Amino acid sequence: MKLLVTLKRTPQRDARIRIAEGGDSLDLDNIQFEVNPFDELAVEEALRIRETLGEAEVVVVTVGGEESQQQLVSAMAMGADRAVRIDGGGTLDSLQIARALAAVAAREEPDLVLSGKLAVDDECGQVPAMLAGLLGWPQANQASSIELSADGASVTVVCEVDAGLETLRLDLPALVTADLRLNEPRYASLPGIMKAKKKPVEVLAIEELCDPGATRSRVTGFRALQEKPPGAILGSVDELAEVLVEKKLI
Amino acid sequence: MSPLIAAVVTREILWNVPSWARALMYLLFLAALAVCVLGIVRKVRAWRKGRESGVSVSAAKALGRLWRDAILQARIWRSGAAGLSHALVFWGFVVLFIGTCIVALEDYGGWLLGREHLFFTGNFYLGVSFALEVFGIFFLVGLVLALARRKAGGGFRPLNRRIDIALLWLFLVIGLSGFVTEGLRIAAAGGGMEEHPYERWSFVGWGLAVCLRGVEPALLELCHLAVWLLHMVLSMSFIALIPYCKLRHIFFAPLNIALREDRKAGRYEGVSLEEVEETGRYGVATKADFTRRQLLSFDACTECARCQTVCPATTTGKPLSPMKVVLDIAGAEASADSLHGEEISPDVLWACTSCGACVEECPVYIDQLGAIVDLRRHLVAEGEIRGSAQGALRSVGAAGNPWGMPREERASWSEGLDVPTIEEEPSPEVLFWIGCAGSYDRRSRKVTEAMVRILKAAGVRFAILGKSECCTGDPARRMGDEFTYTELAGTNIETLSAASFERILTTCPHCFNAIANEYPDLGGDYEVVHHSEFIEELISTGRLELDEVAPIRGTLHDPCYLARQNDVVEAPRSALRSAGLEVVEPEQSGKEGFCCGAGGGRMWMEEDTGERINSERWRQLQETEPETVAVGCPFCMTMMTDARDSVDSPVEVKDIAELVAERLPASPS
Ligand code: SF4
Ligand code: SF4
Numbered sequence: 001m002k003l004l005v006t007l008k009r010t011p012q013r014d015a016r017i018r019i020a021e022g023g024d025s026l027d028l029d030n031i032q033f034e035v036n037p038f039d040e041l042a043v044e045e046a047l048r049i050r051e052t053l054g055e056a057e058v059v060v061v062t063v064g065g066e067e068s069q070q071q072l073v074s075a076m077a078m079g080a081d082r083a084v085r086i087d088g089g090g091t092l093d094s095l096q097i098a099r100a101l102a103a104v105a106a107r108e109e110p111d112l113v114l115s116g117k118l119a120v121d122d123e124c125g126q127v128p129a130m131l132a133g134l135l136g137w138p139q140a141n142q143a144s145s146i147e148l149s150a151d152g153a154s155v156t157v158v159c160e161v162d163a164g165l166e167t168l169r170l171d172l173p174a175l176v177t178a179d180l181r182l183n184e185p186r187y188a189s190l191p192g193i194m195k196a197k198k199k200p201v202e203v204l205a206i207e208e209l210c211d212p213g214a215t216r217s218r219v220t221g222f223r224a225l226q227e228k229p230p231g232a233i234l235g236s237v238d239e240l241a242e243v244l245v246e247k248k249l250i
Numbered sequence: 251m252s253p254l255i256a257a258v259v260t261r262e263i264l265w266n267v268p269s270w271a272r273a274l275m276y277l278l279f280l281a282a283l284a285v286c287v288l289g290i291v292r293k294v295r296a297w298r299k300g301r302e303s304g305v306s307v308s309a310a311k312a313l314g315r316l317w318r319d320a321i322l323q324a325r326i327w328r329s330g331a332a333g334l335s336h337a338l339v340f341w342g343f344v345v346l347f348i349g350t351c352i353v354a355l356e357d358y359g360g361w362l363l364g365r366e367h368l369f370f371t372g373n374f375y376l377g378v379s380f381a382l383e384v385f386g387i388f389f390l391v392g393l394v395l396a397l398a399r400r401k402a403g404g405g406f407r408p409l410n411r412r413i414d415i416a417l418l419w420l421f422l423v424i425g426l427s428g429f430v431t432e433g434l435r436i437a438a439a440g441g442g443m444e445e446h447p448y449e450r451w452s453f454v455g456w457g458l459a460v461c462l463r464g465v466e467p468a469l470l471e472l473c474h475l476a477v478w479l480l481h482m483v484l485s486m487s488f489i490a491l492i493p494y495c496k497l498r499h500i501f502f503a504p505l506n507i508a509l510r511e512d513r514k515a516g517r518y519e520g521v522s523l524e525e526v527e528e529t530g531r532y533g534v535a536t537k538a539d540f541t542r543r544q545l546l547s548f549d550a551c552t553e554c555a556r557c558q559t560v561c562p563a564t565t566t567g568k569p570l571s572p573m574k575v576v577l578d579i580a581g582a583e584a585s586a587d588s589l590h591g592e593e594i595s596p597d598v599l600w601a602c603t604s605c606g607a608c609v610e611e612c613p614v615y616i617d618q619l620g621a622i623v624d625l626r627r628h629l630v631a632e633g634e635i636r637g638s639a640q641g642a643l644r645s646v647g648a649a650g651n652p653w654g655m656p657r658e659e660r661a662s663w664s665e666g667l668d669v670p671t672i673e674e675e676p677s678p679e680v681l682f683w684i685g686c687a688g689s690y691d692r693r694s695r696k697v698t699e700a701m702v703r704i705l706k707a708a709g710v711r712f713a714i715l716g717k718s719e720c721c722t723g724d725p726a727r728r729m730g731d732e733f734t735y736t737e738l739a740g741t742n743i744e745t746l747s748a749a750s751f752e753r754i755l756t757t758c759p760h761c762f763n764a765i766a767n768e769y770p771d772l773g774g775d776y777e778v779v780h781h782s783e784f785i786e787e788l789i790s791t792g793r794l795e796l797d798e799v800a801p802i803r804g805t806l807h808d809p810c811y812l813a814r815q816n817d818v819v820e821a822p823r824s825a826l827r828s829a830g831l832e833v834v835e836p837e838q839s840g841k842e843g844f845c846c847g848a849g850g851g852r853m854w855m856e857e858d859t860g861e862r863i864n865s866e867r868w869r870q871l872q873e874t875e876p877e878t879v880a881v882g883c884p885f886c887m888t889m890m891t892d893a894r895d896s897v898d899s900p901v902e903v904k905d906i907a908e909l910v911a912e913r914l915p916a917s918p919s
Contacts, residue, residue, distance in 0.1 A: 012644075012649070013654070014649055014656075015649075015656070016656045030657075032648040034644075079633070184637055185640075186636070187630060187634075187635045187636070189633055189733070190526060190631065190731070193733070194526065194530070
């Protein structure tokens, strides 16, 4: 069985991001990056499936520059077997990325593609759906549990939807996106990192793989949320009532 | 003629023992010896499968340790009645053993040299006989005490399994049958007691013989042989048993005491990253991943349960017992199978607060904490650290603090306080190391600010590193992540070595321990003081003056990483007294203090089994009926404050620095 996990390099989850001067980009100097936390859940799930099966190959793939090599190593430090990096700049839009990933999926022929439900940086969440669409595969989103059938021909996925839980059965090959409650990812440790450095990473130019098409959506600007005025602690209920009246809130 | 000078004053060795019984004795002895040696050889073989580890103890040092911790039983005494009972049994046993050797020497020596007597005569005979009676009594009294303690329960909760009781009875019967054999011999041998009045020196045997006056000599002889046989067979079984039960500590405990490494519990054994790169091995998965010295130490365990009695995890119902970890490792086969599993589970290993109480308590110097950390390292290697603890590890690596707060905000606390950075005050008297909690945690920032007020009041030239300070790596190291620790420590050592200052001052015992005890292993040698010591110094040298106030009743919760791991016990007390606190000691204090529950990375883990450690400690502290609970560590501060809030108590929790700063004279303005 082969499992393909897509991942994205995103700023470290605690990082405080500022908008660069001019407002058309982000100031990412001194910011640490990591594997998008939802993609990390997908990697963990792939590893668990491999552990239950005893044998399976876990391949991770990303679209990005040289710098995203680091995140591939992190995933391999967790235990992924090998990695593919599609060399591409930051101006690619979701559909172009999905096309590139679809080309890799066509070459690798995985039984299951796992992705995070969205990336925590832009929170678009479009790529997995587009990828499934391009491949013509069934998809299940926001999974909180994934179970492979005994014959390995389908997966049963519990999805977290607004109203509750929805259980789907997908015939393989298929695509599933991971939500927060799917698992608790393992730690990419020192010996893991050392081993990971010896694992193969294939780098492919996007043009080699496919025709990504034209960029149809681009970021035109950033604006920070307005800072909230600080709260105040008032001495009494009367005071509170006064303030509320004053602010015409009651 | 006085019997004391008679040359014939002696006894017939193996009197009344027919040759078949002697033959049986020799046969059994050889068999017992063989079984015993085989057991030892198997243990030694198992140790040799471990990683090589040098022994760097001088002979003089080893002998000194044996004198203190084996002969004088120094550590054993700490546990009251248990200490007394073991010391009596031990000394009794040693002297009885020497007595047996003397008798054997006399017998075989005499036979070899063709002489009837060698040296076991006259005053020597009488002296030895007397000593054997005295120590024989010690032996029996110690055993009875041990049995009584096990019946009564309480104390340090010794193990009370069948085997523990059976071994005590075995010794008791061996000891008693020895005395009875002697009594019967004195009553019946060589024409009876009247012929050997000097046997009075064997006063227990003599007393027994007096009771037997008038009994038929033939019956006495028969009984003597029977009891002698019992005594002999049981003694031989004891010899055979030694390596196969906790009695093995008779051999291995002295060995471990003599050869142990001299290392503070807070200073962990490092890991060579090159070696990890080469072998791919990190931490302990199988028994053979321990060093030979460690494997030897586990076999020295006496199963005394002292460690688990003081362990905050065991006592609050967590699945961890340091003794059980040691025994599980010692009992495992030296095969390639992983030690990790149901017995030594992640829950067991993550329950440890790294408080070091077990290490401090163990009478035979086993390093339980070191073993737990080695096993944790394997969990980290397997990625088996999840949830909030993993989050803290990642944040420590990425943001330089376990809460993932931005680096740029590390010195935000100092805004408006006029605190110089090392760039502004290039050669200060003290470099004030703030630590992550002191920098970011709201409550601990108050402590940092109080310390700044004290430094200013005393006119100390100080500076902070500001944004270039980062986590010491302590949480990573305690959690078993050497990689992150080494990286952080390396960064800090670089920063510190580029600066010039006399001493480092810190309000965090964890930072203190890492910088003072562990950085030297990575090439960073600095003099470090904890703020309690520094304040005490400022007061005693007259640099800091405090207002006199009416004393209030308070107690001190000793931080494990200060008192136990680093022997700083008196300074905080004396600083508190200067600050007007009447310090009432809780039952467990100083080096025997009870952990707050936050160490070893526990600060960032859920505590969902058993009682909460901090609540248990809070309960202990409340027995002193304090108005204030003083702490000297940001983690203790969090844990004690939480425990207080969970019971809605009005008692204050304050750091030593805050209590001192409150007594600073009002500024003249
Ligand atoms: S270090 Fe403390 S918590 Fe850990 S096993 Fe020893 S006594 Fe228990
Ligand atoms: S490890 Fe030490 S303290 Fe614990 S049971 Fe064994 S000998 Fe006793």
